[in-house]
Amino acid sequence: MAAEGRSERFIKRRQNRIERRRQEILAAAARIFAEKGYAATTTREVAAAADLAEGTLYNYFANKRELLLAVASEAEAPMEAAAMAASQIRDRAGLVTVVEQALDLPAPRLAFMRTMLAEAWVDDHILEEFAVIRLGRIHRRLTAFITERVADGTFRQIDPALTAQLVIGMFGAVLLPTLRGATPPPDADQRRILAESIVGLLLDGILTRGS
Amino acid sequence: MAAEGRSERFIKRRQNRIERRRQEILAAAARIFAEKGYAATTTREVAAAADLAEGTLYNYFANKRELLLAVASEAEAPMEAAAMAASQIRDRAGLVTVVEQALDLPAPRLAFMRTMLAEAWVDDHILEEFAVIRLGRIHRRLTAFITERVADGTFRQIDPALTAQLVIGMFGAVLLPTLRGATPPPDADQRRILAESIVGLLLDGILTRGS
Amino acid sequence: MAAEGRSERFIKRRQNRIERRRQEILAAAARIFAEKGYAATTTREVAAAADLAEGTLYNYFANKRELLLAVASEAEAPMEAAAMAASQIRDRAGLVTVVEQALDLPAPRLAFMRTMLAEAWVDDHILEEFAVIRLGRIHRRLTAFITERVADGTFRQIDPALTAQLVIGMFGAVLLPTLRGATPPPDADQRRILAESIVGLLLDGILTRGS
Amino acid sequence: MAAEGRSERFIKRRQNRIERRRQEILAAAARIFAEKGYAATTTREVAAAADLAEGTLYNYFANKRELLLAVASEAEAPMEAAAMAASQIRDRAGLVTVVEQALDLPAPRLAFMRTMLAEAWVDDHILEEFAVIRLGRIHRRLTAFITERVADGTFRQIDPALTAQLVIGMFGAVLLPTLRGATPPPDADQRRILAESIVGLLLDGILTRGS
DNA sequence: GATGAATGAGAATTCATTCAT
DNA sequence: TATGAATGAATTCTCATTCAT
Known part of the structure; x- marks a missing residue:
């Protein structure tokens, strides 16, 4: 023994x-x-x-x-984390916090995600197996969250799925330059400002109230 | 002669x-x-x-x-058209119309744009020469438009550049699946619904008024 | 008519x-x-x-x-001329004159000869058909000339064929840089000096007389 | 260890x-x-x-x-050896020996030299880097040797550089057919005869003494 | 397990030659 | 005759993969 x-x-x-x-x-x-x-x-x-x-x-x-394929697999964790966070939002402050955290992609994982996204662009298998499945999970959680809020009257009568998609797009717009390697990842201060702007835009729109 | x-x-x-x-x-x-x-x-x-x-x-x-490079060059026209339209928005209805038109990518150009975007992901020269320059033009026009509206009080005190970036992101979220070849281009009805949703979200936010 | x-x-x-x-x-x-x-x-x-x-x-x-092949053919004339001249040498002055003239390759023909010689180096057909035949003609005329002079006692008991070959080599050494395009063709003065040196070396050797 | x-x-x-x-x-x-x-x-x-x-x-x-280029480089050794030998000539017998040895190109090196010379004919870099440099070395050693002999009165008042060039030409005439692959390398007996003829021609000329 | 030389299928590119105009 | 676009075989070079050490 x-x-x-x-x-x-x-x-x-x-x-x-x-x-x-x-x-x-x-x-x-x-x-x-x-x-x-x-x-x-x-x-x-x-x-x-x-x-x-x-x-x-x-x-x-x-x-x-x-x-x-192994590299694409390893790109999973950050998206998983984002999906988890998305389903635990409670209030406006919580939303800001979640967005803020989602903007904090761990630098070493950047290369994995960039590889996966670039290949998903031309490789159907990668697209289905990784991008679609994982983004789909995030999308579903966001949609569910929005549906709830519409039901309880917090949100207007909007299309939850489409709204979720647009929210993901806003995220993409902010993260893309970093993912592409064109700009350094935002630091903590920048992340907070970005998060508040995004949440503000999302919740309140851009029109002056009352107009 | x-x-x-x-x-x-x-x-x-x-x-x-x-x-x-x-x-x-x-x-x-x-x-x-x-x-x-x-x-x-x-x-x-x-x-x-x-x-x-x-x-x-x-x-x-x-x-x-x-x-x-020639293929990337030919991807120019649709983005040029989008930039032109962006600078001629007057009112809410005009905004919806512009968004609606921008969602109508001519099918034969899809392949050119998809090629260009896919390569921009890994090729610095393509990124700079085509993607950055042209998206940059759209971004500048949008930013200018928003800045004006903030000045005249139509829009709240928001960050125009960031807002423009987020708007482009919303667009991306809607167009991407089509560009990728994953979904067929939206037809006229779908485009109108999408355009109104985007504009609604953008202008009014998702909160119930008064909340 | x-x-x-x-x-x-x-x-x-x-x-x-x-x-x-x-x-x-x-x-x-x-x-x-x-x-x-x-x-x-x-x-x-x-x-x-x-x-x-x-x-x-x-x-x-x-x-x-x-x-x-046509280019190689056109390289014929200068070598033909050299061969003709070689058989009409009468005395030392005549020899100098012939050598002098042979050093005067007409510039426009240089390219033809250079092409032919370069190819003869790797192309058996060119070698046989052009270089060997034409150099052979020159060699035979020189050999005949030397044989006569040995017979009449003007020249020592030397091997006429080998001597002719060595003479052709001396020529080659002088003409090669020009043929290769490395140096411009010698002018009239240079040709006379070269001709006299060659003839002097050939007829008298380099030893001090009496040594 | x-x-x-x-x-x-x-x-x-x-x-x-x-x-x-x-x-x-x-x-x-x-x-x-x-x-x-x-x-x-x-x-x-x-x-x-x-x-x-x-x-x-x-x-x-x-x-x-x-x-x-590597092949051209490998063609160096025989020319190097020739240059070395050229500078160690003492008397007529020594001269004959040197010429004789120089005529003994090692068969396996023939292809290297033939390649190098053929390319030097059309390739400026090969010409400069290999042919000119190495033939130049031989030429300089020969010239120096002749200059000494002229100074000590052994040789007549001749132009040493030109004479050296002509000597190289005689060599070329004898070696060329072998290098070209047209004739087999001369055997030891032939080499001795050739060497003695060349040296004889060079030292004594072809005129009958006293003429 | 680690190594890196050997492999050969396949890639981009060239070029002598043909042929419709 | 003159033209030059079209052709496709041939060329140089690359690279994922294998395998003896």
Whole structure:
């Protein structure tokens, strides 16, 4: 049993080591895919970025496409978090907070999301499996939230699904430059201002009250 | 002089023929670039789609990249039209009309725009030269329009530039699925409903008045 | 008969025009072949240099190789002249004169000779048909001349064929830089000095007499 | 330390293997370049001659031109040797020996030299970098040698540089057919006869003494 | 597991030649 | 005859993947 315990520990350690290496490769791949696009990236470049020999990649991923799918998979977490937050909004202040947090994309995940979104643009499988499913989840939660508020009279008689879609669009407009790598991520102050503006626009519109 | 007239006409005809051919090639290229992405498209595929020998492409475009740049260039017209319209809004009804028209992307141009946007995602030159410049123009016109309305008291004290960005985002949310080829372009009725919803959300917000 | 005479004249003129055009094409081809080598020259370049459409070349030459063979053919004249001169040497002054004249390669023929020699270096047919045959003729005349002089006691008991070969080599050493286009052709004064040096070296050797 | 020693040895062996392979490729390339000329040779032919896949060539040379430059570089040794020998001549017998040795081009190097010389004919960079520099070195050594002999009265008052050039030409005349692949390299007996003839012609001229 | 040389299918591009006008 | 667009075979070079070490 002691021997077994030891070998189990060894196996665990090895698996950890392997998993860690896998993550390093994915991070390297995401960085380069995000920069040059999947199709224009060579496995040699990925290997170099991950500080590995080319052949070693194939001990971790069956082929180049698996690498892409794994990167797209890893883009999941931030969108998941956004979806979770969306369903727990209670009041105006809560809404601002949620928007504010959603604007705080963790920098290391940027490359994953950028890769996924860029590929979704031309790759139907990526689009269906990742973008549609995950954005769909966010959209459904937002729609449900809006439907409730319309029912309880807080919101006007608006189309909840369309409104949810437009809200996602506003988000996109704000996050896109950062995702594209054109501007640095907004800092905490900027996020608060953006969040308040978005929520203000969304709740109150832009007309002067009474006009 | 008759002879000259004739040779001139011949030259003209040839130039027309050449220009027509160029357009056919561009349309074919845009279609395939949009579908598979620039990097994943082969010149062989473009030639086949344009019903030409591979070598013939190079009588019209110096290389594959020139083909991409020409496609991106041709994506200009719809965005130009949108920018023009944005600067001629007078009242709420006018705003609805403009939004409605902007949602009517001419189907044959879809492939050009999709190609351009997909490449802007990974190609800095395309991003700068086409996407940034043209979206920038629309953004500036919108910002100017909002600034005026804030000045004359029609709109609340909001940040015009940020608001313009959010408006563009709402647009994007509505147009994106069509650009991506995921949904057919909205018909006239759908466009009117979308336009009124967007304008309503934008002007009035989603809160019940008085809340 | 008058009519026939007229048509004959027309035919003659046309043939002259055609022949002139052929020569223009050959001169253009020789110039570019000489500069870049036959294999690296495109028919498009030749056509452009001859101020013609590509297709028109093929009204004058069956294909690119015929063009090369025609250029090689035209390289004949200067070598023919050299061979003629070589057989008419009478005395030391005559020898100097002949050498001097042989050093005066007509500039426009340079391109033809350079092309021929460059191709002979890799093309067996050109080597046999042009270089070997023509250099061979010169070599035979020189050998015959030397043989005579050995027989009449003017020259020492040397190997006439080998000596002729060495003489041709001395020539080559002097003409090569010009043929290659590395130095301008020698002017009259330089030619005289070179001729006297060559003849002096050849006849007297380099040892101080009596040593 | 044992492990290190082993890995060092492995690395050494690999480097040796790579270097050997490089040389094989160069030899194959030189052979075909010499036969057909650089421009007319395809990388496919080189690969086939080296018994390799086409792609493998590019693990050893960045592109076709690098292959040519490497071949030209390898043509250096024989010319270097000739230059060395040229500066160590002492007397007539020594001169004959040097000439004799210079006529003994190692057969495997023939293809390298033929390639280099053929390309120098149309490629300015090859001409400058290889032919001019190396022939120039030989020429300078010969010139210096002749200048000394003129100074000490052994040689007549001749132009040393021109004489050196003519001597190189005599060499060329003798070696050219072999370099071109038209005749087999001379054997030892032939080399001695040639050397004595050349030296005899050079030192004594062809006139009967006293004439 | 790690390495990196070898592979060969496939990519972009060129170019001699043809042929309708 | 002159033109130059069209052709497609051939060329150079790349790159995902394999495999012996």
